[in-house]
Amino acid sequence: MARPVDLDHNATTRLDPRARAAMVDALDDGVGNPSSLHSAGRRARELVERARDAVAALVGAAPRELLFTSCGSESVAAAILGGARAARAAGRPARVVSSPLEHPAALGALEQLRAEGFEIVLVAPDTDGALPVERVAAALAPGAALASFAVVNHELGNRYPVGEFARVARAVGAAFHTDAVQAAGRIAVDTRALGVDLLSLSAHKLHGPKGIGALVVRAGVAFAPLIPGHQERGLRGGTENLAGAVGFGVAASIVGTEGLAAGERVAALTLRLEAGLCAAGARLHGAREGRAPGTVNVGFDGVPGDLLVAALDLEGILASTGAACASGTTRPSSVLLALGASRAQAECALRLSLGRDSVEDDIDRALEAIPRLVARIRAAC
Ligand SMILES: Cc1ncc(COP(=O)(O)O)c(C=O)c1O
Incomplete structure (x- = not known):
């Protein structure tokens, strides 16, 4: 039987054996709940924080700005719902600007906001999928709570000038989220250089495990958590997926040492x-x-x-x-x-x-x- 040919890397990527080995160690180690005060808990906390450092470093974020989520979809939905709701509560217009090219996780969250009374403006693309900055600027001109655009489109591979989009959003006081799920680990993504407020990641697109993602929430950005709880600085409740975080951290460090895919x-x-x-x-x-x-x-x-x-x-x-x-x-x-x-x-x-x-x-x-x-x-x- 011939070797299988994987031409579906945008759907998922093979778990790196080094990430797998670290995950198995974390599962076998008998480590505790990262929130526990005893030594087993402290050991688990150390593993989670090491992973957070590695994932944050991949996208130029400070570790304390990064929350682990259950997947990329949760990260995207939490950013859009949590960013828009918090901005509206702080007095921003109930308007969100995005595009019809986004991942279903984003489009679903936008539909939810529409049902909550937000005006949703989807910027129409050109026939080749381009979204000219001027068109995004025109959509943002009346003001908005949030804008959300992916760095790389999951179906086309098109790249978007999200740094420019973020500048336009900032000029009208709107928060800016980018879905970097298809970009991180493949092309350079730097939260600070892009000037974005919220940024979403998923481990399994960069040879990490399925079922863990991350959300960068820059310091000072208004954010209403989807899941209440004390974990992740109170921004995402739920006991951390320890093995998932460890695998994500190793996969992110491998990108750092071996280069972009x-x-x-x-x-x-x-x-x-x-x-x-x-x-x-x-x-x-x-x-x-x-x-x-x-x-x-x-x-x-x-x-x-x-x-x-x-x-x-x-x-x-x-x-x-x-x-x-x-x-x-x-x-x-x-x-x-x-x-x-x-x-x-x-x-x-x-x-x-x-x-x-x-x-x-x-x-x-x-x-x-x-x-x-x-x-x-x-x-x-
Ligand atoms: C652009 C984009 N955003 C979000 C997601 C969702 O990530 P996950 O599969 O971890 O939920 C995907 C997955 O295909 C994606 O391509």
Whole structure:
């Protein structure tokens, strides 16, 4: 059996064995509750704080500004709900500015705010997914409690000038949240340099464990916790996921010592994959240039993405349609629909995403299999 080809790194990444080993040690160690005063508790606290230092260092935040959450989705939802509610309570306008390209965790939180009486303004993207700063500035001009934009889009790989967006938000007194889940560990992300108030992370996108995320809440930023409790400086109740935090910390330190995943090597592989697919007749979705290395989103007319993903899976190649999949049914990508793609085009999307494990052979295998399977599906449909 040939080695599986993982071209779905945006969905998740392989747990680094060093992170796993540290997690197993933490689970076996008999360490206590990090909130306990006794020696077992103090030992657990030490592990959590070491992990916090490493994750905070990855994104240029102070450790005391970083809270652990149960996942990236919780982090994003907590930032948007907690940031907007606290800002409104402090007298800011009940208005939030974002875009229809955000992750479902963000869009769901925005819907919740709408039900609470907030005006939600979604800045319309260009057909390549660009969000010009002037358009974001115009949406923010009447004032807002919060603005939220991701650094890297999870389906397209497009990069956004969130530092500029944050400057515009600050000028009108709005807090700024960025979803850095697809960016951290792949490209440089620095909370301070970007000037953002709230920043979300997820461990499993950077070779850490699933089920743990983090939220940076910069000092002085108004924030209403979703889960009451004394832990995490009173900003997120709940006994910390000790093994998860330890694994996240090790994965973050590995990025620090071994470098970012989306370096020149991954960029070159991504370009080769993109060129090969376009030569095979694919339509490229998203920005032609300037995307974060690693993501290629394409469509082959008349070839449903879910059929192609299933056919690739049978050949040991992991890919995605990019869109949310619930109970086995794939809905057309709301991101592609927001770019103006037709429903038929959106249903034909195929997202391939590379990471630090990707090698030339993965691209050879994908470029051999995809045109062949596309022809087979077209002949059968
Ligand atoms: C941009 C973005 N934000 C948030 C999330 C949610 O992270 P998690 O899977 O840890 O809930 C994801 C996961 O795909 C993502 O791509």
